Amino acid sequence: MQSWVDGHPAHALASLKDRGLAYGDGLFETVAVKAGQPLLLDLHLQRLANGCSRLAIAADQSLIRCELLAYAQAMGEGVLKLILTRGDSLRGYGVSPGAQPRRILQAGPAAAYPEANALQGIELFDCATRLAEQPLLAGLKHLNRLEQVIARSEWQDPTYAEGLMRDTSGRIIEGVFSNLFLVRDGVLVTADLQRCGVAGVMRAALLVEAERLAIPFHVTDISLEQLQQADELFVCNSVYGVWPVRAFADLSWPVGPLTRKLQSIARTLLDV
Amino acid sequence: MQSWVDGHPAHALASLKDRGLAYGDGLFETVAVKAGQPLLLDLHLQRLANGCSRLAIAADQSLIRCELLAYAQAMGEGVLKLILTRGDSLRGYGVSPGAQPRRILQAGPAAAYPEANALQGIELFDCATRLAEQPLLAGLKHLNRLEQVIARSEWQDPTYAEGLMRDTSGRIIEGVFSNLFLVRDGVLVTADLQRCGVAGVMRAALLVEAERLAIPFHVTDISLEQLQQADELFVCNSVYGVWPVRAFADLSWPVGPLTRKLQSIARTLLDV
The missing domain is CATH 3.30.470.10 (Aminotransferase class 4, branched-chain amino acid transferase, N-terminal domain)
Structure with missing residues (x-):
């Protein structure tokens, strides 16, 4: 068209x-x-x-x-x-x-991602490109996207469906084209995007749903240690919904129940 | 055309x-x-x-x-x-x-700046917009210029011909569309652009000329204190050449001899 x-x-x-x-x-x-x-x-x-x-x-x-x-x-x-x-x-x-x-x-055209991304979960590439901290632009989906372009160019191997980006201080922020959530002891955690990152629409929708379903959640800074201790991990965006994350660097996670629950909610949100 | x-x-x-x-x-x-x-x-x-x-x-x-x-x-x-x-x-x-x-x-069209900018020098606006630190993009004249757009929107008052930008750590970096030099005890100093900033062509040309003329220079981090202690200050770019800086915030400088010398060199470089 x-x-x-x-x-x-x-x-x-x-x-x-x-x-x-x-x-x-x-x-x-x-x-x-x-x-x-x-x-x-x-x-x-x-x-x-x-x-x-x-x-x-x-x-x-x-x-x-x-x-x-x-x-x-x-x-x-x-x-x-x-x-x-x-x-x-x-x-x-x-x-x-x-x-x-x-x-x-x-x-x-409609996105054509492998079905396995949603079913078995994905592996995240460890991006060396860090997000600069610029509160004036943080959260916005603006047209200054060279950081994402450089990060996405770091890998060609289709083993990795997405890449994980940290900020220049080492905090865990998001995927190159997704937001990231972790689950720890039944609590949903996603990065605070006051310094950098894109405040994704699916992230916002899932936070609204968590509120509605009384799933406890925190929007806060996330360290590598917290990622290591997470029970579940997933990425999301408004086109593909939710992909569980099975692996990143030498870490791995099972596809957990809260991930599946939110994946199912995302599927509903992306249906008419 | x-x-x-x-x-x-x-x-x-x-x-x-x-x-x-x-x-x-x-x-x-x-x-x-x-x-x-x-x-x-x-x-x-x-x-x-x-x-x-x-x-x-x-x-x-x-x-x-x-x-x-x-x-x-x-x-x-x-x-x-x-x-x-x-x-x-x-x-x-x-x-x-x-x-x-x-x-x-x-x-x-050719740039039409007031002649007074070059003759009497300019006053710098104190931009609140800080430059984020992103070594992967620092120095490049890339198309991700929202920081400059936001900084330039901070003032409309024609008293200010340029604005001074610091990085998020407070270092003095450059103008919105110029590079900055200071002179202290006969030494030319301009900001190190490893973390942010645009490595201007006139800045590069003046550094080459300084080398050629055995004018001592440093490319280094610049603090507000160093700005306060400077004997002379000027901005430059490859369109207008060199403008002395007379004032910034509550500070002021005379138009000094090294500024005039480099201004004259810049004028030669921008002539055929």
């Missing part, structure tokens, strides 16, 4: 002056679409609106919702990518007073 | 899948052009080649040189911007085996 730029079918960016291209000055969302419905839409739009607010990008949020719904309807099924940039720039980092945010919608 | 994409006149990006747009996955150079000549060309191309090597972008460096020379010739005068991206992507951070780096050349 053809892409849309600002609501119109297009196969090219209208302008080479776009600040998304020049500076990565914008945000994105990757949304699973089924039966014409964008899944977890409210959480995607909440994160986007929060990103716009923090980066001071004055985008029309209800227009974005409208367009996303219409585009998903036209797509039917697959993965929808929304890129929202701050619009065009004159020269320099300063924002031109007339800059109009630009919306780009792209359609891709 | 019209932009070129991969050597052909174009006013739009050929593809919405470009990784420069998606992830800021690329590099750029901003080159002053006079009488059809790109100035400080070798240093610009050296930095670009170094960036390509560190980010593993397999671009044809001699083709880039050729195109840059031809484009500058056609421009005559102004500021040339080269954006080099890793090319198109399929979904995800991983690089598609067939990805071809994309070259984008854009022409802008």
Whole structure:
């Protein structure tokens, strides 16, 4: 399906002056679409609106919702990518007073990951690339993603479905394209994303579900020691749901009951 | 003058899948052009080649040189911007085996800064935005520039021609679009850019000149205390040359002799 730029079918960016291209000055969302419905839409739009607010990008949020719904309807099924940039720039980092945010919608096929990832769990690659600590950008799904590009380039071996990233202080943060949860004594733990990391939509959805089901959880800093002592480990995102983690470096975990429970919840959230 | 994409006149990006747009996955150079000549060309191309090597972008460096020379010739005068991206992507951070780096050349008018910046010197805004420490990206002029965008948005008051940026540990690093030098007891000092910052082409050129003229210099970490004790302070880049710094926060400096000397050298480097 053809892409849309600002609501119109297009196969090219209208302008080479776009600040998304020049500076990565914008945000994105990757949304699973089924039966014409964008899944977890409210959480995607909440994160986007929060990103716009923090980066001071004055985008029309209800227009974005409208367009996303219409585009998903036209797509039917697959993965929808929304890129929202701050619009065009004159020269320099300063924002031109007339800059109009630009919306780009792209359609891709449904994700085709090996079924074994969800069933037997995955092995995590140990990424040497560390996440820099930048509270001003932490949590946002912005377009400055060189750290993820470099981290993903560290391995080609398909043994590893994902890679584990630490921050420059050694804290365990997330996967390259996933968030990470561990389970210890029945308590769900995921990394605090105040300094770095992307606050994933599935992570947010699972925290809401944990709250609802009275599963105790902590959002906190995670050390390598805590990872070693975890009873269960899993990664998640809003496209594939939940993958149990069986192994990382010389550590291994069984696929545990809380992982399976949350995997089943994620499956429901990604269904229509 | 019209932009070129991969050597052909174009006013739009050929593809919405470009990784420069998606992830800021690329590099750029901003080159002053006079009488059809790109100035400080070798240093610009050296930095670009170094960036390509560190980010593993397999671009044809001699083709880039050729195109840059031809484009500058056609421009005559102004500021040339080269954006080099890793090319198109399929979904995800991983690089598609067939990805071809994309070259984008854009022409802008010559910089029109107030003459007073160079003559009387400037006042630096005190940016609250700190640079995150990421050795893997430090020094590169890559397309992940949200920190600069946020820092530049901190002030609108034209009293400040530039802003001073520290890293998250408080070290003095650079301006938003300039590098910084201080002079203390006849010694030139500029920040070590192993953790963050952009290794500017004018900074590199001035260090070469300092070496040639036997002006002692240090590339090292700079603390606020060292700034306070400096005899002279200036910022530089490859478009405007050298601007003395007269004031920053409650500090002030005279425009000193070494600043004037290097300013005059920069002026020569930016002439044909």
